[in-house]
Amino acid sequence: MALCRRFVQSGAHLVKLRLHDASSRCSSLAGKLEHNSRHMSDLARPNGANRAFLVDTLALVRRLESQDVPSKQAEAITHAIIAVLNVSLESLSHSCVSKEEMQKSVMIQESNLSKFKAEVNSAQVAREMIQESNLSKFQNEIQSDLSKFQTDIKGSQVPPFEFILNVALDTSWLLIVRFLNRE
Template sequence: MAAAAACKRVGLLGRNSGIGLYGFGVCGSSQLLSPAFRYPDLDYRQISQLVKSNGKRLFLVDTLALVRRLEGQGVPSKQAEAITAAITEVLNDSLENVSQSFVSKAEMQRIEMIQESNLSKFKSEVQNSQGNHFSLLQHETEKLRNDIEKMRSELRFEIDKVTAGQRLDLNLERGRIREELSNQNAETTNLTNKLDREIHALRAHLEAAKYDVIKYCIGTLVSISAVGLAVLRILM
């Protein structure tokens, strides 16, 4: 706002006094307002002065033409110089305020480069972080896979060990049962054979006793017959 007001005041003063200034886009135009075009009857020489603004920027102001124009309007030389110095100072302050309000192209490029550098750095950090996280995740996954395989191997070994133990116990128990069955079969066979032998011996004893009874009966009958015949013979 201060820069716009200063530009308006300088423009009014230039229109009233026929001042020619070289602008740099501050008051909305970069064209030369030369008094040779607006006041052809005036003797004008394009003598310019470089005015340094706070040691930072340089602005081109035609102070000689401004002083001559003021003198041509009846302003004393010292007053004309004072007015010129004041206008130059106001212009410099206005341009300085404008330059402080806006950023230069070089500064914008520098900021863009810094932002691009920061963005590239951020992308690199994100990529590195993702790479590290992915590598860590792969390492953890591989570790878990190895642990699972190890546990699976241990479990298979334990299962095989228990199965082998049970199989061995079953085989031993089967062999023991077979041995007991064999022993019982042998004992049963021995008992059967013993019973058969005893039965045969009893049968032999019975046969012998039967023969003895028959023999005793026959002897007894023969003896009774002999006695009866003897008694009959005696009686007769």
Template sequence: MTAYAAACKRVLRLGPELAGTRPISELAKSNGKRVYLVDTLALVRKLEAQGVESRQAQAITESMMEVLNDSMENVSGSYVSKSEMQKSEMFQENNLSMFKTEVKSSQDHHFSMLQHEMEKIKNDIEKMRSELRYEIDKVTAGQRLDLNLERGRIRDELNNQNQETTNLTTKLDREIHTLRAQLEAAKYDVIKYCIGTLASVSAVGLAVIRILM
């Protein structure tokens, strides 16, 4: 274990040199994980050149590869690649464009429905106005007819009353004329009676005078 720890310290000291031996390359996914490789053979040989046994060098190399793969996997899980970011941006832009289209379509639909409702309300108002105007004209015509009938009835009553008044006036005039004629006749009879009475009195007076003389 002491030799293994010393070898690990040597690997840490040689880290920059070992990292520069061969660039890290990304391979295809394997079992859901990304695998990153380095030139392990060169790494083992460098370890062996530093006095590390071949078996320990291979074990250290395998351990470093596992640590490296895990580290790179964590890093790749924490960060998003540029292509994925662009895809995400394109996806978000597409969603935003679709959302704007849907909002505009919804606004146009609601505006069209609102216009339709306004037209319907206007038509209903015009219909109500026409019906109200018809009812008013109907009531007005009925009132005019009733008024004309009432006027005709009153006119007929006035004519009847005038006719009755004329008849009464004529009757009264006839009766007055009759009374006048009767009065004239009675007056003539009274005058005639008075004359007769005076003549009788005069004759009696003359007879009395003759007797006395």
């Protein structure tokens, strides 16, 4: 309200300086206007929306007139100030969020975060289960291969050192045969 008051005072002073010559030429109709027909600004805008403020337009017009501003010009200035105030407050209302809307937004974000955490946890559990399953499968395969190898060694009736020596000799003979076949 103080900002509006300062704006009106500075605007009235500026208008007074610029329109001093025009005020001397005003017709007698300006004096005949009834001040009783002007009231405090309505709470309803022309489009039906509610205002968030109340301006005493009659007092504003009278104050401008007391500073030698013609009546019509004072009304025009008052109308312009109200229009600017309406537009400013409307743009401000579009950029502000109510407390309920903010709380609703926070609740939605928290809900989405909870869902995301649950999805991540379930994905981790599923991945761990798959890894455990693969690990146990590999362990079983290794144990079965080891037991087969042990039975093969025991079944050959050859001591382990001799078995390894025989395998090495067989492998070397195979390499020699392959080398000779290439030539």
